[in-house]
Amino acid sequence: MKVLVTGAAGAIGRVLRDGIAGRYDLVRLTDRVEMAPARQGVEVVQAELTDMDAVCAAMEGMDAVVHLSAIAFENEWDAILPNNIAATYNVIEAARRCGARRIVFASSNHAISFYRRSQLIDHTVPHRPDTRYGLTKAFGEDLGSLYVDKHDMQFFSMRIGSFQPEPREARQLATWLSHGDMTRLVTTGLETPELRFAPVYGISRNTRTWWDNSLAYSLGYDPQDNAEDHAERLLSADPPEPGGPVAHTFQGGIFPEMEFDGDLDSIP
Secondary structure, three states: EEEEEEOOOOOOHHHHHHHOOOOOOEEEEEOOOOOOOOOOEEEEOOOOOOOOOHHHHHHHHOOOEOOOOOOOOOOOOHHHHHHHHHHHHHHHHHHHHHHOOEEEEEEHHHOOOOOOOOOOOOOOOOOOOOOOHHHHHHHHHHHHHHHHHHOOOEEEEEEEEEEEEOOOOOOHHHHEEEEEHHHHHHHHHHHHOOOOOEEEOOOOOOOOEOOOOOOHHOOOOOOOOHHHHHHHHHOOHHHHHOOOOOHHHHHOOHHHHHOOOOOOOHHH
């Protein structure tokens, strides 16, 4: 298998580069910035994903793509529109043109994080984005669904929780995704034999969780880490997590609290 990784210079991309090196016939890394030199079995290509011709050139000869590139936090619409909407369209359309049928997409919990913490949700719930950033990830998932149905693509969407070496706050007892489990999740998406459209949760095997990840487990994901190992340290912090009532009510934490001027009690 030959795999393209976009956003390879980012936090997840740097971990993934080491995690999958040597596992596939070829790993081609792309980002808009310069990266470390290639090594055996790895190619490095500098490309701007808002340029369709550049994306098609990077995609040529690939069997699958891991699309990580995005602005990964809340921002103004003019900033996230090209980087999270147009670039994602370019990557998925280039994959179709070049015959790279399998797409592993870095979605986000913020595509569904306006659900309350009292709710346990699975992969079938409607999108409830908590920010403009989360909205772009919901768009990416819907675009993937379109290409699965219309063009017989395969789409594995990872609703990433909190990707950190260790959990940093109490909320991450539910949302943490370790570096090792990130690699395990991506390789599951690349290698599971039966795949059409699969929106799964990017979390470790955390004891406390708001997300039923049984779909990921059924596809072969076997996380090895658990945020509960850090519970004593996190719960003894003062305060255990940032934010106010809105942040502490909804699964997205401080993201739904940003710019919030609604009626907290009226939101189901």
